[in-house]
Amino acid sequence: MAIKFGRPIEMRDPAPRPSAPALDLTVRPRRNRKTEWARRLVRENCVTTDDLIWPLFVVEGSNQRVPIPSMPGVERLSIDQVVRAAERAVRLEIPCLALFPYTDPTLRDEHGTEATNAENLVCRTVRAIKNEFPELGVLCDVALDPFTSHGHDGLIQDGCILNDETVAVLVRQSLVQAEAGCDVIAPSDMMDGRIGAIRAGLDAAGFQDVQIMAYAAKYASAFYGPFRDAIGSAKALTGDKRTYQMDPANTDEAIREVELDLAEGADMVMVKPGMPYLDIVRRVKETFAVPTFAYQVSGEYAMIAAAANNGWLDGERAMMESLLGFKRAGADGVLTYFAPQAAEKLKKQG
Numbered sequence: 389m390a391i392k393f394g395r396p397i398e399m400r401d402p403a404p405r406p407s408a409p410a411l412d413l414t415v416r417p418r419r420n421r422k423t424e425w426a427r428r429l430v431r432e433n434c435v436t437t438d439d440l441i442w443p444l445f446v447v448e449g450s451n452q453r454v455p456i457p458s459m460p461g462v463e464r465l466s467i468d469q470v471v472r473a474a475e476r477a478v479r480l481e482i483p484c485l486a487l488f489p490y491t492d493p494t495l496r497d498e499h500g501t502e503a504t505n506a507e508n509l510v511c512r513t514v515r516a517i518k519n520e521f522p523e524l525g526v527l528c529d530v531a532l533d534p535f536t537s538h539g540h541d542g543l544i545q546d547g548c549i550l551n552d553e554t555v556a557v558l559v560r561q562s563l564v565q566a567e568a569g570c571d572v573i574a575p576s577d578m579m580d581g582r583i584g585a586i587r588a589g590l591d592a593a594g595f596q597d598v599q600i601m602a603y604a605a606k607y608a609s610a611f612y613g614p615f616r617d618a619i620g621s622a623k624a625l626t627g628d629k630r631t632y633q634m635d636p637a638n639t640d641e642a643i644r645e646v647e648l649d650l651a652e653g654a655d656m657v658m659v660k661p662g663m664p665y666l667d668i669v670r671r672v673k674e675t676f677a678v679p680t681f682a683y684q685v686s687g688e689y690a691m692i693a694a695a696a697n698n699g700w701l702d703g704e705r706a707m708m709e710s711l712l713g714f715k716r717a718g719a720d721g722v723l724t725y726f727a728p729q730a731a732e733k734l735k736k737q738g
């Protein structure tokens with residue numbers, strides 16, 4: 389029996405047993421928890437490396453690893469370092485990476501023009517990964533926020549985020565990413581109708597096999613804060629995203645959003661954030677029985693990492709317990725910044 393924290397209480401030196409009348413219990417649930425082998429035998433859920441998608445932040449340059457203060461342990465990587473991370477993912481058997489660019493501020497404009505540049509940082513990163521590790525899955529986020537001077541996911545006019553005009557740009561962004569070799573297009577923008585438009589655009593260009601993972605139920609959340617630091621949109625962002633991301637108070641609306649994205653051709657759907665929205669994960673999985681993912685977002689990572697760094701939590705156990713929570717809620721997989729640490733731990737356990 390592996391005992392990590394000293395001898396179990398049951399095995400300590402016998403102390404005089406306090407006396408009490410025996411309860412007349414037929415059912416004693418503790419019997420199944422008595423030993424490690426029995427706990428293993430009755431265990432209902434597990435996390436495996438197959439469940440993990442590893443999000444990475446990319447920055448221009450070479451040999452760059454730039455720490456992100458609000459995400460302790462996470463760095464922005466230049467392309468050569470992303471390729472090293474890809475190598476680590478392959479070694480750990482993590483199925484898929486997700487890429488997010490830190491766009492040089494001089495390349496950001498009101499229209500997010502750089503998003504559709506076939507030579508942008510994300511497209512060059514996809515080619516570099518695919519060149520060395522063609523068997524590793526690569527997912528690209530589709531939205532304009534890393535590329536706009538105002539930090540919003542879409543085009544703005546008179547303070548309004550334009551829906552249909554934004555969708556036209558997102559289709560072109562998806563096409564340059566697919567051309568670069570991206571396997572999974574993951575629209576995170578929450579414009580209406582973008583899944584159908586992107587599916588049609590991909591198909592017309594011969595990319596029938598490129599998958600779409602829709603950020604279908606994405607909430608206007610405070611937990612994205614550290615991510616916005618990481619991609620450099622936090623300072624730029626004017627206002628909030630509540631006219632396109634969902635109200636955290638809603639759950640029926642999530643079902644309608646997922647239904648639409650599936651009807652428009654999504655192969656997989658995602659709920660985001662993760663831990664505060666496990667009820668949504670469960671409802672989506674039970675309602676649609678399709679591949680359902682959760683995003684354990686930057687703020688969720690930051691909470692656990694910061695508490696662990698302060699010695700307030702056992703970081704490894706909190707990490708694994710949080711990932712298990714997603715599986716228990718019905719998720720098929722999790723986008724998580726813990727992916728490499730979790731995969732290392734799972735590999736050690738064998």
Ligand SMILES: NCc1[nH]cc(CCC(=O)O)c1CC(=O)O
Pocket residue numbers: 529531533541576577611612613614615616629684685686687
């Ligand atoms: N559309 C961009 C996008 N894609 C993923 C995240 C958040 C991921 C995280 O917090 O880890 C965001 C932030 C936002 O919508 O503002």
Ligand SMILES: [Mg+2]
Pocket residue numbers: 578579580581604645648649
């Ligand atoms: Mg929608």
